[in-house]
Amino acid sequence: MQAVKMVITGPFSAGKTEFIGAVSEIDVVSTERKISSAAEQIKETTTVAMDFGRITVGDDLVLYLFGTPGQRRFDFMWDILSQGMLGFVVMVDSTKPETFREAKRILETFESYASTPYVVAANKQDMEDAWEPEDLRIILRLRQEVKILPCVATDKESVKNVLLELLYSILEQLDQNSQ
Amino acid sequence: MALKGNLRDFSTTQLLNLINLARKTGTLTIQHSGESAHMSFREGKLIYAYMGDNDNNHLAKILQHSGKLSAEQAQIIQAHAEGKSDKQLGHLLITAGRVTQNDIIQSVRQNVLDIVYRLFTWVEGVFRFEANKLPSPGHITIPIDLESVIMEGSRRLKEWEVLQEELPDLDVSLQFTERPDARLRNINLTVEEWRVVSFVNPRNTIRQIAKANNLSEFEIRRIVYGMLQAGLVEFVDKPKPAPVAEAADQGRRPKRQAVEQPPDVKRSVVERLIDRIKSI
Structure with a gap:
């Protein structure tokens, strides 16, 4: 059985758990705890170690989705989770400009871990206050070749589109490496 | 929106x-x-x-x-x-x-x-x-034109933290963005800024440019920040994240010494993943 993995990362409350839950064939295995920090009490629980989802491709192949913890004090898990990843998705809550700087830091940290392809998912695009993906590209200083995709993490089709675009980028990189 | x-x-x-x-x-x-x-x-x-x-x-x-x-x-x-x-x-x-x-x-x-x-x-x-x-x-x-306005704004910047965050690494090189001549014509640059412009080259790191021009870290950061924001220059290699100890508000940041290579996966495996995701 071959197992491949993708990492879903991003700041606190960016929608990582929902993203994995939208496509995972198992209920997301979450290591959530009640939030103790007053500053981050915009939701009741948060991921402290990782989220885990699975998509079985066949008897011999399975895709694992790992969601990273969003709170800074659990970021020692990032290094562990990123090892051997096929690619990663950086989730950004498009309605929370105060988290964009953190998203950029996370993106740069994951870029430094591995030279694997990644995409940025501009989540919560169904909300009125959402920043447009192309504005996020400028603020996050993304290179033109990095895909930034509109996303609604609770919508399965939207999540599928993000994962597919990441897989297309992985294919492109494989083709480039084989040339 | x-x-x-x-x-x-x-x-x-x-x-x-x-x-x-x-x-x-x-x-x-x-x-x-x-x-x-x-x-x-x-x-x-x-x-x-x-x-x-x-x-x-x-x-x-x-x-x-x-x-x-x-x-x-x-x-x-x-x-x-x-x-x-x-x-x-x-x-x-x-x-x-x-x-x-x-x-x-x-x-x-x-x-x-x-x-x-x-x-x-x-x-x-x-x-x-x-x-x-x-x-x-x-x-x-x-x-x-906003380029000149942005350059003026960066000249007035006094917060070291902002510059440190935007430009954590001085050991990276700069290159001009497309059509820099057209942009440069419209921007009023100071003598110091022109001297930095003259050193912009993928072979020179920002630190080397600062040394050549006798500029402090704060001064070179402020000039380069302005030129980056005005769209005059871009990084040749993107800057690495700020080292943990240097970033005041970052907390711990795990850093790996070497950049890991992607896992050895066959094209057919990725194609199967694509087909499977499509079918969900």
Whole structure:
């Protein structure tokens, strides 16, 4: 059985758990705890170690989705989770400009871990206050070749589109490496 | 879609950079400590600005501030110009020989720049950009390239933390963005900035440029930050994240010594993953 993995990362409350839950064939295995920090009490629980989802491709192949913890004090898990990843998705809550700087830091940290392809998912695009993906590209200083995709993490089709675009980028990189 | 937030999270320089690069048209309003500033843009160029109530932005007052009219003249003209737009009033003043067209253009331009430069000192304030909202046709609008405004903003930057965060690594090189000559022609650079420009080359790191020009880390960061925000230069290699100990508010950041290579996966495996995701 071959197992491949993708990492879903991003700041606190960016929608990582929902993203994995939208496509995972198992209920997301979450290591959530009640939030103790007053500053981050915009939701009741948060991921402290990782989220885990699975998509079985066949008897011999399975895709694992790992969601990273969003709170800074659990970021020692990032290094562990990123090892051997096929690619990663950086989730950004498009309605929370105060988290964009953190998203950029996370993106740069994951870029430094591995030279694997990644995409940025501009989540919560169904909300009125959402920043447009192309504005996020400028603020996050993304290179033109990095895909930034509109996303609604609770919508399965939207999540599928993000994962597919990441897989297309992985294919492109494989083709480039084989040339 | 809205474009709103707080200057705590984005500096005025960054906002102007966004408007410039995205060639946005609309009006940006910033509220800070009971004051409000309004700036209008057409296709990424600054065209109009005023503070507080637009009634205080009367052309007669602007000409008074620039010394083209006396206080008494401005008061009389304003009293007699009720119901007239700035354009109509400007035309009347030029016809009457009070001022020249160039006086009006320079005064309005300086008024707009004074307002925007004032915003560079605001470190907090709620902002909102309303797309396609423009001043009414009666107002005098002067298109101003934002690159120069951004460079001026970076010259006024005093916060070391901002520069450290935006430019954590000085051991990276710079290169010019596309058509730098066209951009450089429109920007007023200081002698120091021109000296840095002359050293921009993928072979020179920012640290080497600073050493060659005898610039401190703060000075070189401020100049390079301005040039980056104005879209003059870009990194050859993207900067690495700030080392954990140097970033004041970052907390711990796990760093791996070597960049890991992607796992050895066959093309057919990725194609199967694609087919499977499509079928979900």
